[in-house]
Amino acid sequence: MLKSLVILSVGVLAVCQALQSCEDCLKSGNHFCADTKLCNSPVCLNSITHIINCPRAPNATYDDNEARTKWLPLFGASATGPIQAQKCFDNNWPTMKLSKHILVNCSDPSPILPLTTCAMLTAVDTTQKVLVMSFRATNTGTQLEEEILNYFVAKKPFFDSGYIFEFFYDAYVALWKGGLEQEMRNLKYKYPDYEVWVTGHSLGAALASVGASWVVKAGLFKPDNIKLLTAGQPRTGDYAYSLWHQNTFAYSFRVVHAHDIVPHVPFQYELVDHDKMYHHRTEIWYNNDMSVGSTYHVCQEADGFYCSSQNADLSWNDHTHYFNTDLDGYGNQGCPKKQ
Numbered sequence: 001m002l003k004s005l006v007i008l009s010v011g012v013l014a015v016c017q018a019l020q021s022c023e024d025c026l027k028s029g030n031h032f033c034a035d036t037k038l039c040n041s042p043v044c045l046n047s048i049t050h051i052i053n054c055p056r057a058p059n060a061t062y063d064d065n066e067a068r069t070k071w072l073p074l075f076g077a078s079a080t081g082p083i084q085a086q087k088c089f090d091n092n093w094p095t096m097k098l099s100k101h102i103l104v105n106c107s108d109p110s111p112i113l114p115l116t117t118c119a120m121l122t123a124v125d126t127t128q129k130v131l132v133m134s135f136r137a138t139n140t141g142t143q144l145e146e147e148i149l150n151y152f153v154a155k156k157p158f159f160d161s162g163y164i165f166e167f168f169y170d171a172y173v174a175l176w177k178g179g180l181e182q183e184m185r186n187l188k189y190k191y192p193d194y195e196v197w198v199t200g201h202s203l204g205a206a207l208a209s210v211g212a213s214w215v216v217k218a219g220l221f222k223p224d225n226i227k228l229l230t231a232g233q234p235r236t237g238d239y240a241y242s243l244w245h246q247n248t249f250a251y252s253f254r255v256v257h258a259h260d261i262v263p264h265v266p267f268q269y270e271l272v273d274h275d276k277m278y279h280h281r282t283e284i285w286y287n288n289d290m291s292v293g294s295t296y297h298v299c300q301e302a303d304g305f306y307c308s309s310q311n312a313d314l315s316w317n318d319h320t321h322y323f324n325t326d327l328d329g330y331g332n333q334g335c336p337k338k339q
């Protein structure tokens, strides 16, 4: 009798342990199994050891059609000058009006790179009550971007929420001080109840993540009024930054095209990367050409071994093509609508 009671209670204990939430499981020093959804599964292929990766659905709904018809021209517009940028809006979102185009020197003082400029634009739609911050990718060639991402591993504190990559921090501050801060204060004053849509591709994607976070930290906008969608975003901040970001923004999507190399940079497990950089939620992974009707994964983990991390063969071509559109020249052509 006593013996069976002991066995029973051990069994109950084991079940309780197994049914723990991923967060509680990790907090108690165990590992959570993504495959079995159990705490401390003895056999586990994909074991989760970081709370940032505890599987869950996003708080907002990803809309593929909106991404390709609205967000794509928004980040496409940042790759060109003010006149073509307005064409991007006229062709795709006619009530959207360019407000300000900001271009600054964002060279790192380090001698490794030549002069680099960073650019972004703001726009206003008074019909749909939307403000836009859209950040440009580098325009001096893809190699430069690779170099930046590979050589600059230094980090700076991001307010009280972890660290971000120094190059992104400095580039963002150059834009902020170069007119963005004044512009966002003006827009907030004029349109206090508008939503803020923040976006970018590549380097612009990292700056968009920083920008959305910055206007919240600066107390200018509430996270509930902000929507962030990035394409081909490199790892931008460390664990604390990304955990804060995903606990703060309900609407934050990180679109990744198939084998795009940039979301894997800086590589999470390379030797130089002492404090590892992590992505925040929610990755939307298209493992195809992203043409209309393509399927996509709404990834359950922030930066785990699901979704794009399954791909070991990485591609630059996938980085420059999003939503079946060659981003080289897309903005300069005024973001032509797909037929």
Ligand SMILES: *[C@@H]1O[C@H](CO)[C@@H](O)[C@H](O)[C@H]1NC(C)=O
Pocket (backbone or CB within 6 Å): 105, 106, 107, 108, 109, 115
């Ligand atoms: C751009 O900024 C860098 C870093 O602050 C500085 O060293 C450089 O002189 C600047 N270049 C120009 C052309 O202003």
Ligand SMILES: *[C@@H]1O[C@H](CO)[C@@H](O)[C@H](O)[C@H]1NC(C)=O
Pocket (backbone or CB within 6 Å): 059, 246, 247, 248, 249, 250
């Ligand atoms: C997302 O939803 C979860 C579960 O309802 C909630 O606890 C969390 O605060 C939400 N996060 C954001 C950023 O809204």
